[in-house]
Amino acid sequence: MPAKSKDSRPGGRSARVREAVHRAVVDLVAEVGADKVTIPAAARRAGVNPSSVYRRWGTISALLADVAARRQDEETPELVGDLRQDLERVAVWTLRDLARPGGVAFFRAEVAPDVDDRRAGLQACLERVSARFQAPLEAAAQRGESPPSLERVLDRVVAPLYFRVVFSLPGTDDRFARALVADLCTPPPADHPAPTGAPEAGPAR
Amino acid sequence: MPAKSKDSRPGGRSARVREAVHRAVVDLVAEVGADKVTIPAAARRAGVNPSSVYRRWGTISALLADVAARRQDEETPELVGDLRQDLERVAVWTLRDLARPGGVAFFRAEVAPDVDDRRAGLQACLERVSARFQAPLEAAAQRGESPPSLERVLDRVVAPLYFRVVFSLPGTDDRFARALVADLCTPPPADHPAPTGAPEAGPAR
DNA sequence: CCACTAAAGCACAACTCTTTGCTTTAAGAT
DNA sequence: ATCTTAAAGCAAAGAGTTGTGCTTTAGTGG
Known part of the structure; x- marks a missing residue:
């Protein structure tokens, strides 16, 4: 029993599917925005069956979080x-x-x-x-x-x-x-409350 | 035609409905979290027909934004x-x-x-x-x-x-x-880089 | 008090997401 | 090479949301 790691079968179809789905999510997020990405959409894009995605990640939030996690590492x-x-x-x-x-x-x-x-x-x-x-x-x-x-x-x-x-x-x-x-x-001199660099540009508006 | 203000009939059923829906949204957000609030749910809670909410606000995001706006004012x-x-x-x-x-x-x-x-x-x-x-x-x-x-x-x-x-x-x-x-x-003395008040408690964990 | 009409209610249809049981595929082990 | 089994595919049912034509209610202005 190979530890309850992330995958019992890392080097095969599972991995390919995950890759495909991840890529699809990244693309879709960039295209339509994260709030409009749905599991069926990502699955279609990845050429994967929706139920596979549902079984693996459960919700779109979990999927997005997973992608985000890997993305930053x-x-x-x-x-x-x-x-x-x-x-x-x-x-x-x-x-x-x-x-x-x-x-x-x-x-x-x-x-x-x-x-x-x-x-x-x-x-x-x-x-x-x-x-x-x-x-x-x-x-x-x-x-x-x-x-x-x-x-x-x-x-x-x-x-x-x-x-x-x-x-x-x-x-x-x-x-x-x-x-x-x-x-x-390097805190500014004393009571000259402006940072050295770029700030102080245009306010809110 | 009375200007395209927010309401052509501020003092009646419209206003009551808006109030009811707003209250329902606030309650629901506090109870189940904003991401689980749906238009039908808010409408049920407010004792209002879902279609009224759909016609007035369109999407749940717009509704939430509207409530948020009023809430802060x-x-x-x-x-x-x-x-x-x-x-x-x-x-x-x-x-x-x-x-x-x-x-x-x-x-x-x-x-x-x-x-x-x-x-x-x-x-x-x-x-x-x-x-x-x-x-x-x-x-x-x-x-x-x-x-x-x-x-x-x-x-x-x-x-x-x-x-x-x-x-x-x-x-x-x-x-x-x-x-x-x-x-x-009042910037701190010089190179003693800790603010006066509460900070420096427990880091991330 | 009556007429006008914006907005709410109602019913129903369409659509998408979500779930579930079963079958099939293929990675990893013997 | 064969067996085992985790995971993917498939199909169909279910649930909830979203959209639309029509009717009814009730402010507002005359």
């Missing part, structure tokens, strides 16, 4: 050894991940209230993001520096990025992501 | 005249609004990709939040102070609140909301 930027540069890299990478077509949609899917265990989905999603930022932080700590806490990075860098992408605020680009990190690492 | 904290205190009040109010049952769900509904015009929904939602914070800022500006920009408030206060509520991070309470404002208004 792909590549991750490697570290240079300088805290600020590393954080900047990760920030930019995170922003790009969010900004690509369907990026927010996948985020939303993973946070959806009806996924098997919502708490699990949330935690998984958060931990993936956290992990990327935690690496540079721990590296810095081991070098003897005293980096900010992960929570602080989440508040000051990650949260604004998510917020701005969700609301499609203009000027949310690589430069802005780096500015957030810079603002966190 | 209700009360708003009045201002004291001190920038920091006012911002703290608004921040706490915003947090409480988000944290009440279904708060995030409504947020998600309003940001949903298939509402009539998604951009409109996003903009409306953002503008409502912005407006609440902009009032204190403008008041301060008129008093001759130089308050931070709205964008900065969004990045430093609003975004973290939303992010933390969405991910159910612990310790996201009134005290934390005030700490965010404090951290924005």
Whole structure:
């Protein structure tokens, strides 16, 4: 009995089907938006029987969450050894991940209230993001520096990025992501409350 | 033809039906979660015919967005005249609004990709939040102070609140909301990178 | 008080998603 | 090569949502 791993038969039709379905979902999300992707549609696109998808994933939310999970585990930027540069890299990478077509949609899917265990989905999603930022932080700590806490990075860098992408605020680009990190690492002079980089562009409107 | 306002007959059955449906939606969202609320369910609960709801709102997303919109326009904290205190009040109010049952769900509904015009929904939602914070800022500006920009408030206060509520991070309470404002208004000494208030509790896990 | 008409109620049809029992395929083990 | 069995395919039934023509109700203006 080969452990109750993800698949008892990883190297065959199952894997092919999963691949096909995943690809179909990614395509469909980019085309019509995550909220209009249904299991029958994904199955049709993948050339797979709907019942197979129902049996394997159960709900569209679970499927989307699964795709999102795998999607983020792909590549991750490697570290240079300088805290600020590393954080900047990760920030930019995170922003790009969010900004690509369907990026927010996948985020939303993973946070959806009806996924098997919502708490699990949330935690998984958060931990993936956290992990990327935690690496540079721990590296810095081991070098003897005293980096900010992960929570602080989440508040000051990650949260604004998510917020701005969700609301499609203009000027949310690589430069802005780096500015957030810079603002966190080197607080501005004193009571001149503007970050160094891109912000202060056009407000809400 | 009385302008194409929201209602040509505000004071009658229409209004009653809308009230009933709105109440039903609020209840259902709190009970079963926004993703499981359907138009027939809301109509049943409201004692209204489903077709009436379909004709008036069209989709469940539009209905949820409508409810969310009205829900936020209700009360708003009045201002004291001190920038920091006012911002703290608004921040706490915003947090409480988000944290009440279904708060995030409504947020998600309003940001949903298939509402009539998604951009409109996003903009409306953002503008409502912005407006609440902009009032204190403008008041301060008129008093001759130089308050931070709205964008900065969004990045430093609003975004973290939303992010933390969405991910159910612990310790996201009134005290934390005030700490965010404090951290924005009076930057910490220099390179002691921890805000004064509640943060630095337990990380992700 | 009456006429007008916007909006709600009603009934029914069509559609899509979802589920389930059974059959068939093919990966992995003997 | 053969056997075993997890997983996919198939088909058909069920449930719930969505859409539409028509009738009825009840504000609003004369």
